Amino acid sequence: MKKLVLMLSVLASVVVSNWVSANNYEVIRFGADPNYAPFAYKDNTGTLVGFEIDIGNAICAHLKVRCQWVESDFDGLVPSLRAGKIDAILASVTVTEARRKIIDFTSEVFSSPSAMVFKAGTDLGDAKGKSVGYLQGSTQEAYAKRVLAIQGMKVVAYADQEQVYADLVAGRLNASLQDAQQAQSGFLRSPQGAGFELGKVIESELMPSMSAIGIAKGNQALKTLLDQGLAALHADGTYARLQEQYFPGVDMFSGN
């Protein structure tokens, strides 16, 4: 009996010792999907790195708070935000009307359109029967289901972007649909991306380009803080530096 009480109190103290006062933001918990190089990915030592990771860390440094990164599958990020597990989502989340109904967004982080990736020389004009893969929960999913599927393509959903590329390389997919810049930097430039090419940019209101930090609905305090942080990054040149480091020569900020 005594051992039972002891174990229960140990369990309780483990939980309680993680108390974080989130009201005045000493810590900002960012949610990220670590399978989206070079925006967010894991290097050889398992450390979380990437364009958005660096942006998040820079914002925290400017606001003089601690950054905590919570990893999750992409489609688990919004439920996590609503459940209160994270304070903000920094994971290439495009701003759409459907998402605006559930969560709020800060000002723009970056803008990047979507495009398909396929084996060099494939003719996707005859779409029927060809299979295209995408990340579950993304805007590309909405486009794939509402446009590509109607055209006769076989649309397949994946839990993370890396798996899409794995199956594309293996030959299970004819094409993959994702953010164009991510495809360029995270796949086409890597060894496994040899022999693949990027298709034309796809303009569709189902797949807007602007991506921002997602926060819980009505959280004006955090929105103000993060907007300040983002503005500071542009003002002191950190954004330009990171942009050049990860996407040399590309302008990721549309300024809308």
Add this chain to the structure above:
Amino acid sequence: MLENVARFVATLEGFAPLLLQGVWVTLKLALLSLLLGLIFGLLGAGAKLSRVRAWRVSAQVYTTLIRGVPDLVLMLLIFYGVQTAVSRLTAVMGWAYLEIDPLTAGVLTLGFIYGAYFTETFRGALLAVPRGQAQAAKALGMKPSQSFIYITFAQMMRFALPGLGNNWMVLLKATALVSIIGLADLVKVAQVAGKSSQQLLSFLLLAGLIYLLLSSASNAVLRWLERRYGGAKQEAQR
């Protein structure tokens, strides 16, 4: 083929610390969930055998629901549901926000789920202890709590051991599922290592091998425990 093996061993050295971390997380998760599950199991068995109808019904609902719904679905529900509930509770009570990290969430989830399976095991084991034992304890003047701890519980553990052992083996393998909700356990670590080194199959096979070793070790420990304490089972197994 041999160069592949050599190449794998070379990359292994680079990823060894990460893999060991993954194994440690898996072990921690499994052992802590076992503990919590045992607690839930004892409480549940007690409730199921209680004279109070409300306890019996709630325990029955608990075991039926948990055993009727797949682990993964429960994990997703509990993982988001518990955090939401806790957030609402702390908001209503005016406390500061209570953080539940992935490991704690995993332990709570698995412990809660396997508590239902342990409830059935403990219930069967409690029923297998002859009533005469408890009656004799009462006749000897033992308090109910003493009678439970020294007589009923001690004998019950013998009968419960096979069932607990089986459930432990299932629990050990179920820890692989938590990688799907984001915990960096052995399977997730193996996937990360395999993808970045382009040797996915080798790393997955290695993860499988480690699980195999853990299962074998558990089997050995369980067999030792049964030989030491499991008099009843040994008699039946001639």
Add this chain to the structure above:
Amino acid sequence: MIELILEYWRPFLYSDGQQITGLAMTLWLTSASLCLGLLVALPLSIARVSTRSWVRWPVQGFTYLFRGTPLYVQLLVCYTGIYSLAAVREQPLLDAFFRDALNCTLLAFALNTGAYTTEILAGAIRSMPRGEVEAARALGFDGWKLYTYLIMPSALRRSLPYYSNEVIFMLHSTTLAFTATVPDVLKVARDANAATFLTFESFGIAAAMYLCITFALVGLFHLAEKRWLRFLDPSR
């Protein structure tokens, strides 16, 4: 909640317009894996109880391997691992087989349940009363006939309670199929969750569906046991 049901009832039940999804896919995965597993387990269980160690050991190794590792790992190996080998992709037959996600999933599931069923049946064969086997031998039954007419029917009956657990376990394991892009009930629930963000409702519907199927299966096995295990009923 109502909109959720109205919009997703079809994918949850049988189709999303493109392929079989939801309940239909889950039931197909469960039954196909169980059938294949049973087919595999029938000869293997006989081998498992053989007195010749060179027959027994490979089967023992197989069951040890597949019962000692998580199904999730086995699925990952079958789906992502094997197909990453160039040797597999170059061979046309293998390539065609492993390219399809459903094939890989069924393979992993069938092997897994085959291993467990082998052990269940082997245990049932071993628990058969010696007297019955001796009587059969005395009557001239031997080898193939002995197994077909006496041992296997009896073993199959005795294993019903344990096999019912295995069937429920297989049903619950099909929830892993979405990691190999096979659209079962859980995948539809995740889709619904991603689109509407109603987490509790989406997964709650999935949980309710699994609960119903489990109840149905438990009821079916109850009936089966009442019919086929009557001869072991102690109360009669």
